[in-house]
Amino acid sequence: MVNITTKLVKKLQSAKFLLVLDRFYKATMLKISTKVIEVQNFLEIERQNNKSIGFVPTMGALHKGHLSLIRRSRSENDCTIASVFVNPTQFNDPSDFDKYPRTIQKDTEMLREAGCSILFLPSESEIYPDSALKSINFSPGPIAEVLEGAHRPGHFAGVAAVVKRLLDIVQPHRAYFGLKDYQQFLVIKKLQQFYQIPTQIIGCETLREQDGLAMSSRNSLLSALDRPKAVFLHQMLQKAFNQIMGGNIDFQSIINSILLDFEENGNFKLDYFDICSANSLQKVVNPEKEDLIICVAAFLGKVRLIDNLIIKR
């Protein structure tokens, strides 16, 4: 009898068994809803039980970068909710919206496996029951006028409106955003300050593939031939990074030499390669003291990729 009990306890404690148990537990946990009211009812129960709520808004086509946001949220909150909504109003090019990857079944399984508590999967009419909700009375100012803002007119107005709407619905304690979209992160922080939204906005480091390419939903659109070429963006960011860290503060000469590298490479249609102040995204005033951001956006074939590296002073 003692022997059987010891064996059972050992089995229960074995890592493999615990893993199976953990998977089973997570698999039974994910609630999926397409309705605002339903999500709000789930969350109300969590709030009544004094549970903290972490929110990861996404446009789906999830990858390990998104999962790292879910992990971070799970480590800091009792309940994690993710949304998957491909927001039409932030696409300045309708064909970009049409071809944006949609992999909802795989996304659902990934979220279930990652231990997410709630998946909010709204339709467009659920997010925008009134078309007045598609725009808000908020202007992020100069941070939204450069880089992505200059190349994608209306993009940040669309992002701000949908994030405001999602935060109003979910009312999380914390919301998590990837720093690959650094400018978006600054705009959302401004939005939170402007409306005094009681949610902590948290930026999470960019995850990279083994060759250095920043993880992005758009990477899945790259052809097999283009995929290995994409790492060039990271290599150029790294080149600028190394030069600055080596003491070069002649940013224009760094940019010029990298523009030549892009020309020689010939695979990309470059939107911008720039070195800016990380706080204001404007021209650097104090190159040796300010935090900096080196950022790039370029088309490889028909796929537009962005990436950045931050230099903390």
Ligand code: PAF
């Ligand atoms: O970064 C994204 O995926 C989107 O811009 C966001 C924040 C979910 C808003 O649609």
